[in-house]
Amino acid sequence: MATSSKDMPSPLTEIPAHLLVEIFLRLPTAEDLARASAACVSFRRLTTDGSFLRSFRRLHAPPLLGFLDYGRFRPALPPHPSAPAARALALAADFYFSFIDSYCHWTVQDSRDGRVLLDRDLRQHEQPPVFKDLAVCDPLHRRYVLLPPVPHGLDASLEPLFPMVSEAQCKAFLDPLGEEEIAAGETTFRVILMANCKTSLAAFIFSSNTGQWQAAASKGWSDLALGKHDMAEMSWVHPFILRRHYAYGCFYWDWVEFGRKKLLLLDTRKMEFSIADLPPGEWNKEGLAIVEAGEGRLGMFGFHGEATSNLIYTVARNTGKSPRQWQVKKTFLLDSGYKYRIRDATQRYLLLTRIDASSSLNDRLTGYFAMDVKTLQIQRVYEKQNYRLHETYPYINFPPSLLSSRRI
Structure with a gap:
């Protein structure tokens, strides 16, 4: 028996616009959204609307596509999820x-x-x-x-x-x-x-x-x-020389490399300099990172003692730009066969390097790893043999x- 047109399922383009918006907002990456927008004119109209893009950007963390050093762009490599977009960016x-x-x-x-x-x-x-x-x-x-x-x-x-x-x-x-x-x-x-x-x-x-x-x-x-x-x-x-960090409208510089347990602050809202104390402990000069821990509280990643195999994440108990009390939230046990260093940090990502502690300068494999400071997941971004750090x-x-x- 022939099926009438009334019994046929509605094509995707006949889904109401407000439901399509909800579907597109739930796409996992910006690349998926770009592919969807290329399907037809009506999809593109929805996905390029200013209010939709504002909602999408609020829900999705911006992708880490790679890093710049010594005048070169180093795109994220597989299996990092941003690798396809990073490769396209490097070409374009x-x-x-x-x-x-x-x-x-x-x-x-x-x-x-x-x-x-x-x-x-x-x-x-x-x-x-x-x-x-x-x-x-x-x-x-x-x-x-x-x-x-x-x-x-x-x-x-x-x-x-x-x-x-x-x-x-x-x-x-x-x-x-x-x-x-x-x-x-x-x-x-x-x-x-x-x-x-x-x-x-x-x-x-x-x-x-x-x-x-x-x-x-x-x-x-x-x-x-x-x-x-x-x-x-x-x-x-x-x-x-000083490492610069940013969180909640303030820039922070740490002086650990020079034996000082202090942070220099620049509040960009009031445009004022001030000084704050680091959490207690012997922090390694291989790097600190001040990040946004949520709910207006500061977080800090750093290595305790001489070794760099234990990465400590500590969070301030109070809110505000000058923390007074800190609490250790998590200790990451890294491979002791490598030497790690914190290279940089943004509001969302922590960038670390890893080199084989036993290899020579001319025969070492340098790896770059990114940690999402909200999910605390670590992913490899880039790796190269005989690579000098900049x-x-x-x-x-x-x-x-x-x-x-x-x-x-």
């Missing part, structure tokens, strides 16, 4: 930054929200300026913004605080976008430039919304409640394009 994007009109060499300074911060290498100058030229670029869409120089009036106004400003050591980095800004696919960005002088610290901030720099924070070392010995030692430390910047998420103009 220009991580040599050849689209920037310049005869000078550009050096990676930071990577965040899919964008890369570069500074111009001025080694050919006998006396390079204190503040280098900076650019923020989107290597996928091949767009960039050249930042204007810090106005002379701003640094001149700080001369009473910085009598030796020419000896300042500077480091620029990207200020993370807020959750709502990321969910909305905002094309705005902010750059913070920190100057470490003999007696003081200063921070300048650039906003793409205004296109201008402004002096944001300054503090004398003596006002940070440091002893004379600490002040003398920290005055020459370049911000490039400054590492995780590359996370596909960037929204920058301004429609190619440069300022």
Whole structure:
């Protein structure tokens, strides 16, 4: 007997739009969403809607696609779940930054929200300026913004605080976008430039919304409640050397490598410097990482003692930027045949390296591993024989394009 059209099941395209949205929101990865959006015009219309994308980004952690080091992009390799997307990104994007009109060499300074911060290498100058030229670029869409120089009036106004400003050591980095800004696919960005002088610290901030720099924070070392010995030692430390972490609107720098159980803080909401104490214990100089532990509390990963086979995760009992009491949440027993080091951390991921402790420098296998700080799962990201370690910047998420103009 023939089946009437009324008895036939409805095709997928006849499912109400609000139910399709719920289905698409439950797709596990952005790659799955991209494949679904390519199926038909109506699917694409739903999945590219601004409100849908904001909801999807709130529900799904941004993918860790690889990392940048020494001017190269290292894509996540199989079996990491981001490997297919990372390979596609490596083929589509220009991580040599050849689209920037310049005869000078550009050096990676930071990577965040899919964008890369570069500074111009001025080694050919006998006396390079204190503040280098900076650019923020989107290597996928091949767009960039050249930042204007810090106005002379701003640094001149700080001369009473910085009598030796020419000896300042500077480091620029990207200020993370807020959750709502990321969910909305905002094309705005902010750059913070920190100057470490003999007696003081200063921070300048650039906003793409205004296109201008402004002096944001300054503090004398003596006002940070440091002893004379600490002040003398920290005055020459370049911000490039200190490990930088970010959580809940604050940047943290640790001084463990220099034998100090202190954290330097920069609150980006109030633009104020301050000092906080580390959890008690003998923390290894191979790395610490300050992360967001949830419910407004800070978390910290670190190695206790001389060995790096025990990775400790400890969480502050109180909320706020200056923790007072800490509680060990978990100890990860790593393979004792390897030497581990914490390379970097973001709000969501911890990046570690692992090398064979018994191998020679020219015959060692270097592995990069990422831990999701919410699920505490570790996955291998990258591995290479005879690989030398450099400054590492995780590359996370596909960037929204920058301004429609190619440069300022």
